[in-house]
Amino acid sequence: MTATGAPAGTEHLRRQNTGLVLRSLRSDGPATRTELARRTGLAKATVGTIVGTLEAGGAVAEDDSVPSGRGRPGRPVTLTGESIIGLGLEVNVDYVAAVALDLAGRVKVVETRPVTTVGTPPSARELIGLATDVRSALLASGHTVVGATVAVPGLVAHDNRTVSWAPNLGWDGRKLATELETAFGESCPTTVDNDANCAALAEASHGIAADVRHSLYLTGTIGIGAGIVQDGRLMRGGAGFAGEVGHMPIGDPTATCGCGRLGCWEASIGLRAMLHGVGMQEHATPLQTATAVAERAENDPEVRAALQVLGQHLGRGLATLAAILDPSAIVLGGYFVPLGEHVVPAAAAVLAERLPTAGIHLPEIRLSALGIHAAALGAAEDALAEVLTGALAV
Numbered sequence: 001m002t003a004t005g006a007p008a009g010t011e012h013l014r015r016q017n018t019g020l021v022l023r024s025l026r027s028d029g030p031a032t033r034t035e036l037a038r039r040t041g042l043a044k045a046t047v048g049t050i051v052g053t054l055e056a057g058g059a060v061a062e063d064d065s066v067p068s069g070r071g072r073p074g075r076p077v078t079l080t081g082e083s084i085i086g087l088g089l090e091v092n093v094d095y096v097a098a099v100a101l102d103l104a105g106r107v108k109v110v111e112t113r114p115v116t117t118v119g120t121p122p123s124a125r126e127l128i129g130l131a132t133d134v135r136s137a138l139l140a141s142g143h144t145v146v147g148a149t150v151a152v153p154g155l156v157a158h159d160n161r162t163v164s165w166a167p168n169l170g171w172d173g174r175k176l177a178t179e180l181e182t183a184f185g186e187s188c189p190t191t192v193d194n195d196a197n198c199a200a201l202a203e204a205s206h207g208i209a210a211d212v213r214h215s216l217y218l219t220g221t222i223g224i225g226a227g228i229v230q231d232g233r234l235m236r237g238g239a240g241f242a243g244e245v246g247h248m249p250i251g252d253p254t255a256t257c258g259c260g261r262l263g264c265w266e267a268s269i270g271l272r273a274m275l276h277g278v279g280m281q282e283h284a285t286p287l288q289t290a291t292a293v294a295e296r297a298e299n300d301p302e303v304r305a306a307l308q309v310l311g312q313h314l315g316r317g318l319a320t321l322a323a324i325l326d327p328s329a330i331v332l333g334g335y336f337v338p339l340g341e342h343v344v345p346a347a348a349a350v351l352a353e354r355l356p357t358a359g360i361h362l363p364e365i366r367l368s369a370l371g372i373h374a375a376a377l378g379a380a381e382d383a384l385a386e387v388l389t390g391a392l393a394v
């Protein structure tokens with residue numbers, strides 16, 4: 001028995017069922033209690049109790065304008081939860097970003113700040129400054145921030161609190177979640193996740209892969225990382241390192257990688273490998289660099305040929321990953337987006353040729369449309385997860 005007098009299993013079940021109702025409203029839209037019972041497989045009385053509790057907590061509303069009663073269709077229940085906020089944060093080499101998302105999935109705040117430290121790795125100061133400013137403003141306007149998640153470009157330990165290794169930030173074993181929780185000053189459970197994982201979650205919940213349950217997201221920066229969504233959830237692996245695909249031995253076997261090995265995938269398809277191939281210089285951001293290359297490609301057949309070779313290396317790695325993971329859609333982000341028309345056709349051709357099951361099901365290669373805030377958006381979605389699974393009561 002728990003302190004409230006209910007058997008422990010009952011409380012667990014109640015939370016699980018609450019999560020079912022919330023996620024159904026989130027993914028499939030408003031529904032009457034009867035429809036919710038049908039969608040979730042729960043008894044109508046159980047749905048009624050859950051809806052009542054959620055309504056009292058400000059998470060859902062029943063439309064009073066629709067008459068209800070015997071023989072009538074019933075009032076639709078809508079996910080509202082405007083005051084219930086998940087805070088998503090991203091720290092990167094040249095910027096920090098914040099996205100606040102309400103329970104219904106509406107973006108309430110988007111803010112990006114350039115990192116001003118010149119020539120040295122960014123400190124956590126800019127991130128903590130942005131995070132506390134955005135959270136204070138949300139609290140002052142009557143919102144409840146149920147949690148925060150930070151997306152980082154690096155390896156995150158399985159505790160989802162510690163940055164194991166982020167070489168571009170110079171962070172090694174940093175207890176980032178604890179630092180943020182200390183800065184927030186009062187309870188705001190904070191977790192840390194890899195930026196590719198967060199972007200994959202954003203694509204699966206708000207982006208170009210929202211229509212499928214199984215997707216693979218590939219970052220396109222100097223390094224190459226993947227986020228894997230299986231059955232709507234992130235696949236993290238045993239140590240939390242699933243998706244670290246940049247150093248798979250695929251591509252030009254003689255290319256030197258930043259890790260010191262020869263023939264890593266990112267030594268053939270990473271941003272700098274792409275620049276080496278087309279013989280151009282790096283600009284301030286990956287997107288600016290790729291846009292300049294795309295412009296050059298319009299009139300330069302050698303640049304187009306180099307991008308086609310890169311597309312073939314990309315396709316070989318995607319065929320390997322698709323054989324293992326069977327994604328319904330593959331989303332390319334980062335620098336791949338401006339170069340899509342020059343890279344994707346070659347990658348898709350190799351994927352179709354090398355994936356043994358391509359004749360039955362060929363995963364579609366799509367380009368991200370979420371832009372620079374993808375990782376922060378996915379982090380915000382992750383920060384709401386405890387509520388949407390019913391683990392945290394509203």
Ligand SMILES: [Zn+2]
Pocket residue numbers: 246247257258259260261264
């Ligand atoms: Zn490597």
